[in-house]
Amino acid sequence: MSGADMDSNHGGDPDLIVIGGGPVGENIAQYATEDSDLTAMLVEAELVGGECSYWACMPSKALLRPIEVRAAAAHLEGITTPELDTEALLARRDVWVSHYDDSGQVEWAEGAGITVVRGHGRLTGERQVTVTSGDGATTVLTARRAVVIATGSEAVIPAPYRDIHPWISRDATGVRQIPGRLVIVGGGVVACEAATWLRALGSEVTMLVRGDRILSGVEPAAAAAVRSGLEASGVRILTGCEASEVARTDAADTGVGLVHGGEVHLTTPAGELVADEVLVATGRRPRLDDVGLDQVGLEAADVLDGRTPDWLVAVGDASGEAPLTHWGKYRARVIGEQLRASWTGQPAPQAPPAGIDRAVPQVIFTDPQVAAVGLTEVQATDAGHDVVTATVPFNSAGGSALLRDDADGVATLVVDTGTRTLLGATFAGPEAAELVHAATIAIVGEVPVALLRHAVPSYPTASELWLRLLEELPRDYR
Numbered sequence: 001m002s003g004a005d006m007d008s009n010h011g012g013d014p015d016l017i018v019i020g021g022g023p024v025g026e027n028i029a030q031y032a033t034e035d036s037d038l039t040a041m042l043v044e045a046e047l048v049g050g051e052c053s054y055w056a057c058m059p060s061k062a063l064l065r066p067i068e069v070r071a072a073a074a075h076l077e078g079i080t081t082p083e084l085d086t087e088a089l090l091a092r093r094d095v096w097v098s099h100y101d102d103s104g105q106v107e108w109a110e111g112a113g114i115t116v117v118r119g120h121g122r123l124t125g126e127r128q129v130t131v132t133s134g135d136g137a138t139t140v141l142t143a144r145r146a147v148v149i150a151t152g153s154e155a156v157i158p159a160p161y162r163d164i165h166p167w168i169s170r171d172a173t174g175v176r177q178i179p180g181r182l183v184i185v186g187g188g189v190v191a192c193e194a195a196t197w198l199r200a201l202g203s204e205v206t207m208l209v210r211g212d213r214i215l216s217g218v219e220p221a222a223a224a225a226v227r228s229g230l231e232a233s234g235v236r237i238l239t240g241c242e243a244s245e246v247a248r249t250d251a252a253d254t255g256v257g258l259v260h261g262g263e264v265h266l267t268t269p270a271g272e273l274v275a276d277e278v279l280v281a282t283g284r285r286p287r288l289d290d291v292g293l294d295q296v297g298l299e300a301a302d303v304l305d306g307r308t309p310d311w312l313v314a315v316g317d318a319s320g321e322a323p324l325t326h327w328g329k330y331r332a333r334v335i336g337e338q339l340r341a342s343w344t345g346q347p348a349p350q351a352p353p354a355g356i357d358r359a360v361p362q363v364i365f366t367d368p369q370v371a372a373v374g375l376t377e378v379q380a381t382d383a384g385h386d387v388v389t390a391t392v393p394f395n396s397a398g399g400s401a402l403l404r405d406d407a408d409g410v411a412t413l414v415v416d417t418g419t420r421t422l423l424g425a426t427f428a429g430p431e432a433a434e435l436v437h438a439a440t441i442a443i444v445g446e447v448p449v450a451l452l453r454h455a456v457p458s459y460p461t462a463s464e465l466w467l468r469l470l471e472e473l474p475r476d477y478r
């Protein structure tokens with residue numbers, strides 16, 4: 001260890017207290033302390049590993065992967081379609097969430113030298129966190145250097161649904177009882193992914209979408225491909241449709257993943273809908289209400305706008321940045337390394353390139369998948385860029401067409417006319433997830449598109465779509 005201001009504090013107050021032991025909290029605790037004598041405590045109210053490990057990313061993708069493989073087999077000449085075994089699929093989910101047991105993650109934390117403290121953490125003073133455990137006992141902790149808020153986010157439930165105990169994403173990922181008739185409110189990522197697995201598990205799904213299309217944040221042609229895929233699987237999508245009244249008999253919190261009461265009646269412009277369950281998937285907000293911000297003279301807006309004192313940092317979903325695990329973990333690595341360098345005198349890591357937050361990738365695991373990074377054409381022009389775009393059908397390359405007999409979908413590049421570098425890319429098609437990282441590298445590296453044609457994709461792979469896309473650009477760009 002180097003650095004003038006370091007003194008060993010083993011057994012004393014930790015250098016860092018992280019409130020929230022999700023993937024982001026775990027990462028910042030690790031990166032802020034590794035290769036040093038610095039110490040961290042991770043305060044977790046529920047399960048170490050967070051929403052992502054038990055209720056969000058892992059269970060949803062564990063459910064979706066076999067469904068995706070079945071869909072691919074159903075659209076490939078030469079093999080018969082495998083049958084879905086609901087019980088086995090839910091059991092696979094349970095394995096991927098470690099049966100909701102976090103001992104593996106606690107073991108990892110302890111192995112990394114991080115002390116796990118169970119309970120709900122709240123700020124009660126400068127660098128001070130009071131932890132309330134399940135039995136109401138409180139412990140006051142003080143950080144020598146900093147406190148991190150990594151408390152994640154929570155589902156937003158709009159007014160008409162608050163009294164009916166609707167399902168939220170936890171019920172969909174933790175499903176144990178398949179609703180016969182399911183209404184999904186929202187047309188975002190949670191809604192589209194949950195519609196995919198719940199339809200495959202046998203629910204009759206109706207999506208109630210307030211806007212004029214699903215997935216309003218992605219390229220319209222990609223969103224249209226997802227809509228076609230959902231409709232082909234039997235999902236009914238009502239756009240421009242909001243419920244004005246919602247009523248349910250015997251609404252009750254029967255448990256996660258179980259139907260929460262009797263029939264639900266929804267009054268909508270498309271007529272009355274009757275459902276056995278309603279899944280509300282209308283967005284998430286940073287979980288900042290109950291972390292004691294008022295005790296240190298702050299409001300949620302201060303955290304979201306970055307007006308926090310030096311000793312307080314927010315990261316992950318709680319920070320208001322892109323609510324994605326990989327993005328939160330990236331920010332945790334960057335901020336954690338910066339903190340460690342400033343506390344130890346170790347060399348500072350390379351700073352992120354300017355504008356890095358415009359290179360956030362996301363994969364939507366629907367059928368077809370959507371994998372996107374950076375700006376869409378509309379977002380780029382709204383941000384003041386002059387752009388040219390290239391769009392090709394997903395099956396326009398041999399390698400991508402081979403993936404499925406119905407390799408429908410679309411790929412789009414958005415290029416800045418000034419810098420002639422990539423601003424955004426979107427791939428909608430089978431297994432599109434693995435195509436997007438090349439675009440992320442091109443954006444982060446500010447690679448001129450003229451150089452990209454010298455990056456040769458193997459034959460026959462889906463990456464050959466890059467050749468088709470570059471050919472679609474004006475000749476003097478290639």
Ligand SMILES: Cc1cc2nc3c(=O)[nH]c(=O)nc-3n(C[C@H](O)[C@H](O)[C@H](O)COP(=O)(O)OP(=O)(O)OC[C@H]3O[C@@H](n4cnc5c(N)ncnc54)[C@H](O)[C@@H]3O)c2cc1C
Pocket residue numbers: 019020021022023024025043044045046047048049050051052053055056057058060061119120121122150151152153169173190287290291315316317318322323324325326327328
């Ligand atoms: C259904 C669904 C699917 C998703 N799928 C993906 C995906 O495929 N890929 C992807 O990148 N992202 C996905 N996301 C988003 C992803 O889950 C979040 O971006 C990620 O979990 C954020 O990590 P985090 O550590 O910031 O917060 P979280 O994972 O929410 O963890 C926060 C932790 O803090 C704890 N906590 C909160 N308040 C306190 C307190 N006061 N004291 C102590 N502990 C507290 C919580 O119990 C929790 O364990 C999905 C989200 C949902 C809802």
Ligand SMILES: NC(=O)c1ccc[n+]([C@@H]2O[C@H](COP(=O)([O-])OP(=O)(O)OC[C@H]3O[C@@H](n4cnc5c(N)ncnc54)[C@H](O)[C@@H]3O)[C@@H](O)[C@H]2O)c1
Pocket residue numbers: 158185186187188189190191193209210211215216242281282283284322323324362363364365
């Ligand atoms: N594969 C992934 O990366 C993945 C998967 C799931 C979730 N996530 C993350 O989780 C976050 C939350 O997902 P989400 O789908 O809940 O949010 P979202 O913001 O993606 O979509 C919310 C949807 O609800 C609609 N809506 C909002 N308020 C409404 C209201 N009052 N009435 C009717 N409709 C309303 C919106 O128009 C939109 O269609 C996302 O930002 C996403 O990044 C990521």
